[in-house]
Amino acid sequence: MSQDPYELAKQSAAKLAEITKIAQHDVLVVLGSGWTPAVEALGTPNAEITVTDLPGFSAPAVAGHAGKIRSVKVGNSQTLIQMGRTHYYEGKGTAAVVHAVRTAVASGVKTIILTNACGGLQLKWKPGTPVLIRDHINLTGATPLVGPRFLDVSEVYSKRLRKIAQEIDPSLDEGVYVQFHGPQYETPAEVQMAIKLGGDLVGMSTALEAIAAREAQAEVLGISMVTNPGAGLTDEHLNHEEVLAAGLAAASRMGDLLKKVIEKL
Numbered sequence: 001m002s003q004d005p006y007e008l009a010k011q012s013a014a015k016l017a018e019i020t021k022i023a024q025h026d027v028l029v030v031l032g033s034g035w036t037p038a039v040e041a042l043g044t045p046n047a048e049i050t051v052t053d054l055p056g057f058s059a060p061a062v063a064g065h066a067g068k069i070r071s072v073k074v075g076n077s078q079t080l081i082q083m084g085r086t087h088y089y090e091g092k093g094t095a096a097v098v099h100a101v102r103t104a105v106a107s108g109v110k111t112i113i114l115t116n117a118c119g120g121l122q123l124k125w126k127p128g129t130p131v132l133i134r135d136h137i138n139l140t141g142a143t144p145l146v147g148p149r150f151l152d153v154s155e156v157y158s159k160r161l162r163k164i165a166q167e168i169d170p171s172l173d174e175g176v177y178v179q180f181h182g183p184q185y186e187t188p189a190e191v192q193m194a195i196k197l198g199g200d201l202v203g204m205s206t207a208l209e210a211i212a213a214r215e216a217q218a219e220v221l222g223i224s225m226v227t228n229p230g231a232g233l234t235d236e237h238l239n240h241e242e243v244l245a246a247g248l249a250a251a252s253r254m255g256d257l258l259k260k261v262i263e264k265l
């Protein structure tokens with residue numbers, strides 16, 4: 001296995017092509033926690049593999065993260081659906097976090113849809129509400145880029161793709177996603193900080209992956225599912241089961257949205 005993350009992604013892509021017998025892919029969808037039930041709406045897979053069959057992947061530890069990758073034809077797009085991701089809080093480093101994105105790009109992918117479950121900073125977003133990511137604030141202090149890779153991040157989340165999503169579902173709001181390191185949720189003071197910084201959504205994923213996707217010149221759509229109000233905004237406490245329940249309730253709507261977006265690419 002290569003130590004160079006870009007080489008490792010090429011090796012992983014070659015193995016993916018070998019196992020799936022599909023030489024090229026067009027789209028990657030990363031399904032975050034809570035989004036897994038949406039996978040059925042995307043259609044019958046041509047192949048399904050376990051991520052650990054590919055070099056550079058490790059088994060996800062989080063409940064609701066299945067650690068599988070499917071290849072499904074959606075409209076005209078051969079689509080990779082990644083169920084379960086590596087989070088930065090697992091301590092494996094940023095290269096591990098973005099390995100799936102780099103593997104997908106090495107497989108030919110030009111469009112990457114990143115989904116997640118997150119906390120909402122606007123109380124109008126009830127649990128199960130999807131929100132398009134307009135921009136992000138990366139509070140991890142980390143980056144997948146090493147060396148003088150001065151990447152333009154002035155439009156990480158494609159305006160074109162957001163417009164397509166809003167044509168399908170005009171009720172979709174947009175927001176700024178704030179990636180925290182995790183795995184602890186925010187304190188109420190940190191939630192207030194995120195609001196003052198201009199954040200609308202708080203979570204533990206997506207921004208680092210989006211940076212790697214942009215470096216690789218893929219077009220990115222980010223969709224958050226708000227599953228709980230940010231800590232301290234209500235008198236509720238936060239728990240992971242709530243995330244999974246909200247995902248289950250919203251699954252068919254989310255799957256339908258993803259399918260229609262991919263069909264319009």
Ligand code: 8IG
Nearest residue numbers: 117118119202203204227243
């Ligand atoms: I679901 O409130 C989910 N993931 N950081 N904060 C952060 N991540 C989350 C939250 C939340 N809810």
